[in-house]
Amino acid sequence: MKGFTFQTTRQIVSEPGASAQIGALMKGLGAARALIVTDAGIVKAKLLDAALASLRAAGVAHEIYTDVVADPPEAMVLAAVEAGRRFGADGVLGFGGGSSMDTAKLVAFLLKSEQTLGEIYGIGFCKGWRLPLVLVPTTAGTGSEVTPISIVTTGASEKKGVVSPQLLPDVAVLDADLTLGLPRHVTAATGIDAMVHAIEAFTSRHKKNPMSDTLAKEALRLLAGNIRAACFDGGNREARAGMLLGAMLAGMAFTNAPVAAVHALAYPVGGHFHVPHGLSNSLVMTHVMRFNAPAAAAMYAELAPIVFPKIGGATDAAKAEAMIDGLAALIAEIGLETKLAQVGISHNHVPMLAEDAMKQTRLLVNNPREVAYADAVRIYEAAL
Ligand SMILES: NC(=O)c1ccc[n+]([C@@H]2O[C@H](COP(=O)([O-])OP(=O)(O)OC[C@H]3O[C@@H](n4cnc5c(N)ncnc54)[C@H](O)[C@@H]3O)[C@@H](O)[C@H]2O)c1
Ligand SMILES: [Fe+2]
Numbered sequence: 336m337k338g339f340t341f342q343t344t345r346q347i348v349s350e351p352g353a354s355a356q357i358g359a360l361m362k363g364l365g366a367a368r369a370l371i372v373t374d375a376g377i378v379k380a381k382l383l384d385a386a387l388a389s390l391r392a393a394g395v396a397h398e399i400y401t402d403v404v405a406d407p408p409e410a411m412v413l414a415a416v417e418a419g420r421r422f423g424a425d426g427v428l429g430f431g432g433g434s435s436m437d438t439a440k441l442v443a444f445l446l447k448s449e450q451t452l453g454e455i456y457g458i459g460f461c462k463g464w465r466l467p468l469v470l471v472p473t474t475a476g477t478g479s480e481v482t483p484i485s486i487v488t489t490g491a492s493e494k495k496g497v498v499s500p501q502l503l504p505d506v507a508v509l510d511a512d513l514t515l516g517l518p519r520h521v522t523a524a525t526g527i528d529a530m531v532h533a534i535e536a537f538t539s540r541h542k543k544n545p546m547s548d549t550l551a552k553e554a555l556r557l558l559a560g561n562i563r564a565a566c567f568d569g570g571n572r573e574a575r576a577g578m579l580l581g582a583m584l585a586g587m588a589f590t591n592a593p594v595a596a597v598h599a600l601a602y603p604v605g606g607h608f609h610v611p612h613g614l615s616n617s618l619v620m621t622h623v624m625r626f627n628a629p630a631a632a633a634m635y636a637e638l639a640p641i642v643f644p645k646i647g648g649a650t651d652a653a654k655a656e657a658m659i660d661g662l663a664a665l666i667a668e669i670g671l672e673t674k675l676a677q678v679g680i681s682h683n684h685v686p687m688l689a690e691d692a693m694k695q696t697r698l699l700v701n702n703p704r705e706v707a708y709a710d711a712v713r714i715y716e717a718a719l
Contacts, residue, residue, distance in 0.1 A: 339544035342500060343587050344470075344481045349509035349580065351572065354471060357386040357428065358393030360506050364467035366426020368396045370419040370446075372439035373430045374403040382473055382513050383430060398422040400442075403435045406605060406612065408488045412438055412452060416445045426467040429504070432525070433477030433612065436470045437485035440502040443468040452487070452497075458697070461499035468504040473513045474525040475565075475578035477612070478532060478586015480507035492606035496697065509583060511576035519566050522578075523669040524613030526562045529582035530555060530642075530662075531616045534624070535595045536588035537638060538631045538703045547592035550584045552641055557581030559642040559665075566669045595702035597623045599695035600714060603688045610678045617671050618678070621663045622718045628655050630704035635659070675718045685715045 348356060361369050369390060377383060378401050390397050400418045404411055419427065419442050427446070429439025444465040445452060455461050470480040479485075483502045489495050517525075533554040536547050558581035564574035597620050604615040628635065635655035639646045643661045648654035667673050680688070689711035693699070699706055706714075 337544070339542065339546070339591070341544070341546050341591050342483065342503065343590060344503050344507045346506045347509065347583070348506060351510060351512045351576065352385070353508050353510040354513060355385045355389050357469060357471065357508060358389030358391070358395055360469055360508070361390065361395050361426050361428065361467065362393040364426060364469070364505050366395060366467045368422060368424050369426040369428050370422055370424035370442065371397055371399045371428045371430055372403060372415055372442055373399065373401055373435045375401050377431045377435065377473060380516055386428070386430065386471070395426070398424070403431065403438050405434050406488045406494070407434050407438045407486070409452060412441050412487060415442045419446045424466065429468070429470045430473065432472070432474035433479045436472060436477070436479040437487070439470060440468065440479070440485045440504070441487070441497065444501050455497045455499065456495045458498045461497070461501045465501050469506045469508060470504040471508045471510065471513070472579065472582070474517060474521060475514055475575070476525045476529055476582040478529065478582050478589070480504060480509075481583055481586040482590045484590070488606065492603070493691070494602045494606055507583070509579050511572060511579045514575045514579055515570055515572065517569065519569065519670060522565050522569065523562070523671050524611050524617060525582070526558060526565065526578055526613070527617040527620065527666060527671065528613035529578070529585045530558045530562075531597050531620055532585035532589040532594060533558065534638065535597055535701070536585065536592040538627065538634045539589070539592035539595060539701045540703055541701065543592045547588040550588040551592070552638070554581045554585035554588060555638060555641050558585065562665070562669060593698070593701045595698055596627070596706050599698040599706070600688070600692045600711060602695055603691035604675065604678070604680065606691070607684070607688070608678050608680060614671060614678070617666050618673070618675055619714065619718050621659050621666070622714045624659045624662070625717070626706070626710060626714050627702065627704050628652065628659070631655070634703070675715065680719065682716070682719065685712055688715050
């Protein structure tokens with residue numbers, strides 16, 4: 336057996352209503368002044384109320400930074416750091432989707448560090464430690480609560496990652512009740528993102544290992560089994576809990592067996608056309624999988640009955656194809672756009688997208704099949 340390493344968040348509290356424990360958790364980490372990093376949608380949906388009451392009850396002073404925007408731009412991250420500095424924060428609570436959690440992770444690190452944001456892009460450049468950090472996901476989702484990754488939009492459209500163990504929080508709090516009101520389109524897009532995390536972890540070229548495989552399979556079982564109910568019956572607590580747990584397990588899997596070409600081709604779509612992260616993944620997912628199938632058929636065939644228990648197919652290739660067809664049908668059924676043209680992308684944009692996708696070398700090295708520029712062009716053309 337090949338050797339491997341595994342890292343994840345060291346404490347996870349998973350229970351409906353668990354956000355009422357946040358004050359005690361923050362205090363337990365030694366924080367007396369917490370900066371809450373979130374976005375306006377979360378505040379408007381009143382999702383913070385229990386957390387705020389618990390902070391008051393625990394005697395933890397707090398200030399709310401509500402200006403997180405999707406696909407965190409550099410300037411916004413720095414503004415959040417400045418808000419924390421002005422407040423004298425000694426702890427950070429990231430509360431929301433991947434955008435809020437990714438921002439919170441960087442704020443917790445940069446408030447304590449002498450390093451600048453520009454110095455920490457890439458893998459393993461953070462030095463020293465960060466402030467106490469609790470993360471609470473409200474989408475299911477990025478799995479950011481268990482990943483050492485923050486994704487930032489630099490310049491107009493490029494996405495860069497900071498990947499360092501310091502970005503894993505002290506505690507992840509999974510409160511599925513927070514996701515009960517997540518709108519259908521966001522539920523669908525973020526749910527597909529999580530499924531992509533599990534699939535790409537399972538086929539990850541160099542770091543796939545027995546733990547990431549186990550987590551990816553269980554993640555897919557939960558996500559595929561609950562995504563329809565979560566979309567069509569949003570108040571279904573069991574389905575919501577299954578999605579939140581599945582997204583976290585997928586996050587654990589891809590932290591240790593990184594994602595690949597679906598994400599590499601999705602990032603330029605999100606960056607140039609302001610398409611939400613989950614939707615941009617969904618738009619290219621099945622096309623990348625069809626491209627990967629010659630190299631990944633056996634692995635896809637192993638996942639196929641987990642995603643679709645009644646799936647047929649006599650050979651690995653047939654099972655892989657049936658799974659990819661099934662995923663395409665699922666994406667349409669849950670109401671997501673299915674073609675790049677529906678988000679304003681035409682044939683003329685393909686060379687630019689393919690050029691940008693080729694820059695995502697951090698991700699492309701993990702793909703089960705090598706992707707050249709001409710392949711990226713063909714995949715985008717198929718997705719139009
Ligand atoms: N760190 C990682 O490992 C990782 C992995 C994948 C993606 N990402 C990043 O995460 C970001 C995407 O995160 P996301 O998909 O969670 O979306 P998001 O955080 O951008 O949120 C999307 C929208 O959903 C709303 N929302 C969130 N929860 C809600 C709820 N419970 N009820 C009502 N509205 C709610 C928010 O207000 C926001 O308007 C991107 O920047 C992406 O690059 C990070
Ligand atoms: Fe993702």
